Amino acid sequence: MSDQDEAEPSAAPYVPTATTTAQDTGASAPDQPGGRQPLTGNAIIKAVTEGHSVVITILAVFVALLVGAVLIVASDPVVLRAWNSFGYAPGTVFSATWSSVAAAYSALFEGAIFSPATISAAFHGGSIAAIFYPLSLTAFEATPLILTGLSVAICFRAGMFNIGAAGQWIGGALVATWLGYAVNLPIVLHAVVCIIGAFAGGAVIGWIVGEIKARTGAHEVILTIMLNYVMYNFLAFMVSSQSLMQAPGQTNAVAPGIDGNAMLPHVGGPPPQVGVGFLIALAAAAATAWLLSRSTLGFEFRAVGASPSAARSAGIRVERVWVLAFLIAGGLAGLSAATIVQGQAAPLTTTSYGTYGFDGITVALLGRARPLGVVLAGLLFGALNAGGTVMEAATGVPSDVTNVIEALIVLFVAAPPLIRLLFRLRSTSGAGPQAVTSKGWSG
Amino acid sequence: MTATLDAPAPVRAPVSVGRRYLAAGTFILLGLIDIFVFGLFAHRGDAIFALSLPGATPKLPGIHVPGALTAYLLGAISIGLGLLRALVDLPRWGKRLTIAIALLCFLLSLLAWADAGSSVGPLQVIDLLQGTLTASIPLVLGALAGLMCERSGVINIAIEGQLLTGAFAGAAVASVTGGVWLGLIGGSLTGGLVGLILAIFAITFLVDQIIVGVVLDVIALGLTNYLYDRVMVPYADTFNTGNTFGTLKIPVLGDIPIIGPVFFDSNVFLYITYALIVIIQIALFRTRWGLRVRAVGEHPVAADTVGIRVLWTRYRNVILGGLIAGIGGAYLTVGSVGFFTSNISSGFGYIALAAMIFGRWTPLGSVAAALLFGFSYQLQTELSVLRVPVSSFILLMAPYVATIIAVAGLVGRVRPPAADGKPYIKA
Numbered sequence: 001m002s003d004q005d006e007a008e009p010s011a012a013p014y015v016p017t018a019t020t021t022a023q024d025t026g027a028s029a030p031d032q033p034g035g036r037q038p039l040t041g042n043a044i045i046k047a048v049t050e051g052h053s054v055v056i057t058i059l060a061v062f063v064a065l066l067v068g069a070v071l072i073v074a075s076d077p078v079v080l081r082a083w084n085s086f087g088y089a090p091g092t093v094f095s096a097t098w099s100s101v102a103a104a105y106s107a108l109f110e111g112a113i114f115s116p117a118t119i120s121a122a123f124h125g126g127s128i129a130a131i132f133y134p135l136s137l138t139a140f141e142a143t144p145l146i147l148t149g150l151s152v153a154i155c156f157r158a159g160m161f162n163i164g165a166a167g168q169w170i171g172g173a174l175v176a177t178w179l180g181y182a183v184n185l186p187i188v189l190h191a192v193v194c195i196i197g198a199f200a201g202g203a204v205i206g207w208i209v210g211e212i213k214a215r216t217g218a219h220e221v222i223l224t225i226m227l228n229y230v231m232y233n234f235l236a237f238m239v240s241s242q243s244l245m246q247a248p249g250q251t252n253a254v255a256p257g258i259d260g261n262a263m264l265p266h267v268g269g270p271p272p273q274v275g276v277g278f279l280i281a282l283a284a285a286a287a288t289a290w291l292l293s294r295s296t297l298g299f300e301f302r303a304v305g306a307s308p309s310a311a312r313s314a315g316i317r318v319e320r321v322w323v324l325a326f327l328i329a330g331g332l333a334g335l336s337a338a339t340i341v342q343g344q345a346a347p348l349t350t351t352s353y354g355t356y357g358f359d360g361i362t363v364a365l366l367g368r369a370r371p372l373g374v375v376l377a378g379l380l381f382g383a384l385n386a387g388g389t390v391m392e393a394a395t396g397v398p399s400d401v402t403n404v405i406e407a408l409i410v411l412f413v414a415a416p417p418l419i420r421l422l423f424r425l426r427s428t429s430g431a432g433p434q435a436v437t438s439k440g441w442s443g
Numbered sequence: 444m445t446a447t448l449d450a451p452a453p454v455r456a457p458v459s460v461g462r463r464y465l466a467a468g469t470f471i472l473l474g475l476i477d478i479f480v481f482g483l484f485a486h487r488g489d490a491i492f493a494l495s496l497p498g499a500t501p502k503l504p505g506i507h508v509p510g511a512l513t514a515y516l517l518g519a520i521s522i523g524l525g526l527l528r529a530l531v532d533l534p535r536w537g538k539r540l541t542i543a544i545a546l547l548c549f550l551l552s553l554l555a556w557a558d559a560g561s562s563v564g565p566l567q568v569i570d571l572l573q574g575t576l577t578a579s580i581p582l583v584l585g586a587l588a589g590l591m592c593e594r595s596g597v598i599n600i601a602i603e604g605q606l607l608t609g610a611f612a613g614a615a616v617a618s619v620t621g622g623v624w625l626g627l628i629g630g631s632l633t634g635g636l637v638g639l640i641l642a643i644f645a646i647t648f649l650v651d652q653i654i655v656g657v658v659l660d661v662i663a664l665g666l667t668n669y670l671y672d673r674v675m676v677p678y679a680d681t682f683n684t685g686n687t688f689g690t691l692k693i694p695v696l697g698d699i700p701i702i703g704p705v706f707f708d709s710n711v712f713l714y715i716t717y718a719l720i721v722i723i724q725i726a727l728f729r730t731r732w733g734l735r736v737r738a739v740g741e742h743p744v745a746a747d748t749v750g751i752r753v754l755w756t757r758y759r760n761v762i763l764g765g766l767i768a769g770i771g772g773a774y775l776t777v778g779s780v781g782f783f784t785s786n787i788s789s790g791f792g793y794i795a796l797a798a799m800i801f802g803r804w805t806p807l808g809s810v811a812a813a814l815l816f817g818f819s820y821q822l823q824t825e826l827s828v829l830r831v832p833v834s835s836f837i838l839l840m841a842p843y844v845a846t847i848i849a850v851a852g853l854v855g856r857v858r859p860p861a862a863d864g865k866p867y868i869k870a
Contacts, residue, residue, distance in 0.1 A: 071666075075673045161653055218850040221600075221653065222800055225793045226850075229843040237836035361657055398672035403665030411658045415648040 057366075059419050060412035061380075068405040069101045072397055076100045104397045111390025112138050112383035134386065139278045142382025143343070146281040147336035148360025149367060149374040150288050151206075151329040155220075156369035157292055158325035159305035164209055164224025165333040166357025167231035168202040172334025174238060175201030176341045177348045178245060180258025190261040191342060195280070198338035199331040205231065206330015207323060214319035220326070228357070236350040247347065255348035264342045277339030282375065284335055289371035291328075301325055333357070355403075362410045381406050466538070470525030470545045477518030477549060481556035485510035488560030492568050494701055503700055510559020517548040517555075550822075557831045571818075571825050572705045579810075579817030580712050580778070581606060581788070584771030585795025586802065586809035587723055588634075591764035592641075593804060594727060595757045596740040596862040600656025601641050603792025604663030605634040605765050609772020611667045614783035615675070617776070618684040626686065626777040627711075627770060634769020635762050637663065642761040646754055649866045660792070668785050675783060685781030688712070712778040715770060724806040736760060740860035743867040753867050768792070797846050804859060816842045 073079050082089075082096040110117075111134055118130045148165040155162035176198035185193055209223045238245040240253035247256040264280075266273035292298040303311040304321040312318050336356055341348060363381055367373030384406055388399030412419055419425070490510045494503040524541045527533070533541065558566040585602045592599035612633035617626025637659060644655045675683045691714070693707040706713075727733035738746040739756045747753050775791075776783050794816050801815075802808025823838040 071669065075670065163657070212847070212851050216851045218847075219800075222797055222850050223847060226797060226843045226846045229790065229794075230840050230847075233836040233840040233843075237834050237840075240836070241834065358657070358661060362661060365654060365658075398669050400665050400668035400672060404662055404669060407658050407661040407665060411644065411650075411655070411662070414650045414654050414658070415644055417648050418644075 055425075056416045056419050057409075057413055059423055060409050063412055063419070063422065064405045064408035065105070067408055068401050069105070071401055071404065072104050073097050073100050076397075103395045104391050107391040107394040108384070108387035108402070110134065110387070111394075112387030134390075136273055137386040138379060138383040139274050140343075140382070141385040142378040143275065143277045143281045143339045144336040144356045145359050145363050145381050145385075146375055146378035147284055147339065148333050148356045149363030149378050150284055150371060151202075151332035151336070152360045152364035153367065153369040153371070153374050154288060154292070154301070154332065155325055155329045156364060157305050158301040158321055159308065160213075160220050160322065160325060162206075162209075162224060162326070162329050163221055163361065164205070164227050164357070165329070165336075165360045166353050167224065167228040168205045168330040168333035169337045169353050169356055170231040170235045171205035171330065172198035172202035172337035173341050173348055173352060174235065174245070175334070176262075176338045177255050177258060180262040180342065181256040184259070185261060187261040190259060191264055194258070194262045194342055195335065195338045198334040198341070200334070202334020202337065203327045203331035206326040206328070206333070209330075210323035210326030213326070214322045232350075232353070235348075235353070239348060239350060245348075253350045257345070257347045258342065262342055263345075264339065275339070275343050277343040280335060280339060281378070284332060285371040285375045288332070292371070297324065333360070336360075359406075362406055365410045366413055380409075464529060466542070467525045467529035470528060470541065471522050473545055473549045474518040474521030474523075474525060477514050477521055477552040479518075481552040482511050482514035482518060485514055485556045486560030487511075490555040490558040490561075491565035492554070492558070493565035494568055496567065496569050496704060505565050508555060510555045513555040514552040517552040521545045521548045557826055557829050561829050563829050566825065566829065569701065569704050571821055573709070574821035574824060575814060575818040576705065576713060577709060577779070577817075578820045579813045580716050580774050581771040581791045582795045582798055582813035582816055583716050583720065583810050584774070585768050585792050586799040586813050587719055587806060588638075588764040588768035588771070589796055589799040590723070590727075590804060590806060590809055591767065592638075592761045593799070593863050594740045594860055595736050595760035596743060596860060596865065596867070597642070597645050597757050597761050598652040598656065598864040599638075599641065599761070599764060600653055600796065601637055601659040601663075601792075602768050602795050603788055603790065604656075604660040605637045605768035606772040606775065606788040606792045606795075607660075607663045607667050607786070608637055609634040609769035610775040610787050611670065611772075611783050612769070613773030613778075614685075614776035614781070615682050617686040618682050621686065623686050623688050623777050627688075627773045630773025630777070631766045631769035634772055635766040638762045638765020638768070639758075641765070642758045646757050646761070646866065649868070652864050652866075664786060667783075671783060671785055683782055686777060687781040688778055710778055712770070712774040719767060719770075720806055720810055727806065737860070739867075740862055743862050743865075747867075747869065753869070757867070768795075771795075800859075801846055801849055815845070 076096075079093070079096045079100050082092045086093050114131055114134055118126065118133070122128045122131060148169065151165045151168065152162045176194045179194045179197040180190075183190070183193070205227065209220055209227060212218055212223055213220050236253060239255045240246055242248070245255045247254050264276040266275050267279070290298075292301065300311070300316045300321050301324075303314065303316055304318050304325075308318050311321070333356075337353075340352065340356075346352075359381065363374055363377045366380070367375070367377035384402040385399075388402035391397055391402075392399040488510065489507045490513065491505045491507050493505040521544075524545050528538070528541055554566055585606055588605065589599045589602050609630035613626040613630030615626075616629030617623050620626075641652075641655055641659060644650045645652045688710040690708060690710050693714075697703045697707040699707075725733075727736065735746065735751050736756060738749075739751060739753050743753045746756075771791075772788065775787050780787075795813065798812035798816060799809045801812035802810070819838065819842040823835050826833070826838060827835050
């Protein structure tokens with residue numbers, strides 16, 4: 001039944017996009033494009049990886065920034081006061097509106113990319129390094145997002161939805177922190193051991209999800225949401241028990257600070273530094289790209305993601321793929337924790353997990369579940385986060401507006417027909433509205 | 444989806460046998476915990492269960508039971524049930540009854556252990572039950588909201604966002620207008636608006652429903668945080684005054700001992716929740732409307748063939764669901780603490796989603812599951828009052844672990860509406 005009503009959308013050919021690389025078309029071999037393939041498990045992948053062009057993304061960013069501007073203006077007391085005098089001084093409304101948005105967005109830009117002031121300062125004997133300071137902040141903010149984004153992306157490619165990066169993050173953070181303060185090792189080795197531990201800690205939490213799904217068929221969305229809450233409470237339990245991981249003599253729920261030997265160093269000179277964490281994130285992206293497009297295992301991931309039944313017929317052990325995909329995804333989320341735990345001086349607390357897990361979902365969606373895309377999306381969101389902090393300090397506009405902008409970008413990118421409608425764009429392939437079928441709970 | 448179809452049929456039979464012994468083993472394990480943990484480690488003295496609130500009239504005598512002995516007895520019952528399950532193949536209602544009794548034995552022996560010889564005083568049973576109901580209100584309403592959507596074939600992960608925006612709008616409207624009822628309505632409408640956005644993207648633009656839901660949750664969190672920091676905190680006198688509904692005691696029913704204070708002496712949100720549970724249960728399973736909704740959720744092609752407007756039905760249900768979740772959100776502010784704070788829904792929407800799945804997409808099942816979560820929150824509060832030497836975090840973890848075990852097969856395989864999450868494109 002359901003195959004029938006899904007066969008309809010599959011008849012509409014998908015647009016080969018600029019982001020679809022040669023290896024990826026090889027990957028979708030199990031489902032012949034435009035053919036009568038059983039369109040079932042691959043829907044999420046299609047939703048995520050195909051059908052969006054670079055143009056759509058740029059327009060989506062533009063519309064999201066526009067909505068953000070409306071938010072900034074609509075809640076600005078100066079602008080609202082100007083509206084009261086609209087009758088006799090209409091000009092002030094426009095000037096107040098413009099200056100409100102311009103101040104906020106230029107602060108955002110200066111905090112994320114570069115500030116013209118630092119360039120002129122450099123000409124007048126200032127520090128050249130200061131020019132790159134905002135970019136280094138962007139890289140710093142992007143690091144954990146890239147890693148959780150990769151975690152979510154690898155599950156997308158295997159046809160699964162990983163909402164559990166937060167729980168896996170905590171798994172990695174607990175192991176990295178414990179290895180960081182309880183073990184004495186020489187420099188470099190200590191940091192490496194902690195990183196490996198973080199990967200393992202996250203991988204265990206991911207493995208639990210994959211194993212339960214493989215054995216019982218329980219849906220990974222529910223499993224990961226529940227496991228997140230288990231891990232939030234487990235983290236709170238660990239760091240608030242004096243006999244477990246609470247810092248000695250502390251009454252606050254906080255773990256001991258980790259050993260200096262375990263900290264990740266920075267590379268480069270003074271202020272504009274890039275943390276080793278960022279390099280780890282790039283390396284992880286490269287490794288994920290290799291895994292997905294060059295290895296047998298990655299091929300199995302993509303085959304299962306495209307169609308579990310076809311993969312099963314081809315002799316791929318689908319359950320094993322689910323387990324391994326979640327195991328690796330968990331490990332990547334654990335690495336994200338390592339870059340925070342070992343990259344910042346702040347010790348682990350009950351809220352250290354922040355929003356890295358959920359941001360990973362948006363990053364993976366925007367990056368179309370491709371490693372390079374995830375890196376770029378992570379950098380974009382990192383820039384918005386870094387700029388948001390500066391914007392809040394400079395203009396008083398709360399940085400939360402950047403979270404709204406980020407989510408809106410993803411929403412618009414996920415709905416190309418809406419963007420086409422807004423900008424009166426013709427569908428590039430000449431086909432009808434682009435259908436994206438989703439797989440529902442029982443996929 | 445094909446994965447489930449392809450799952451070879453023979454696999455199922457051994458699973459069900461395994462499940463039979465799994466249940467039996469779990470009961471026996473619970474019984475052993477009753478005896479060897481709660482029984483052996485209970486303090487000397489009686490556990491007292493107070494059946495009326497302090498200062499209430501008429502005052503009922505509390506129930507005094509010896510702590511350790513109670514735990515031993517309840518443990519023995521639980522083990523007996525386990526043996527029964529292992530040896531006899533019970534009918535379906537019998538299996539459910541044994542699960543309920545074994546869980547009840549476990550809880551009672553836990554409470555007996557916690558209160559035995561306590562210096563703090565008796566266990567406030569009324570408080571525990573009252574708190575369970577009020578803690579469950581947003582979960583029940585969220586689960587019903589999810590149910591409305593999913594029965595018509597649209598997955599709703601945006602419950603969390605609907606609760607959060609509903610809470611924000613509830614507080615803001617009630618503060619600006621000074622009317623708590625307007626706050627309730629405002630919260631509800633805002634939830635409905637989020638539902639409308641979900642419907643537009645999921646039904647019209649055919650975006651993956653899980654993706655839209657997650658993204659809407661992120662937007663709701665970012666937007667409420669932004670407006671809270673930007674407007675509510677600096678102008679708290681206007682936008683966040685903390686108006687709340689008072690308690691409304693139902694005239695006759697509220698005077699019944701035990702039942703009265705628990706069920707009929709609360710604020711209006713609890714009564715709205717009762718009404719919605721009954722209405723949705725009857726509407727879904729006893730009316731033409733409900734039959735059509737379920738048809739659209741199970742087999743949209745067939746529904747379309749007989750002239751049911753599939754897309755319109757889905758739009759209507761998703762918006763209705765949003766309105767219901769919005770009421771649940773408004774409860775968090777105008778029905779409870781009054782003031783909005785950042786991320787006040789703190790994941791209730793996801794718990795409601797789990798409750799709905801746990802309850803197998805039925806109103807009554809969802810309510811039961813939501814009550815279980817509500818009970819565990821309140822139990823944790825009561826136990827920390829009794830200074831039980833167990834970390835409250837472990838107690839808070841329990842319902843989530845229970846859900847994982849449940850979806851992993853203890854309560855059987857859950858089956859969502861067949862067309863849930865699949866957009867319908869008219870041929």
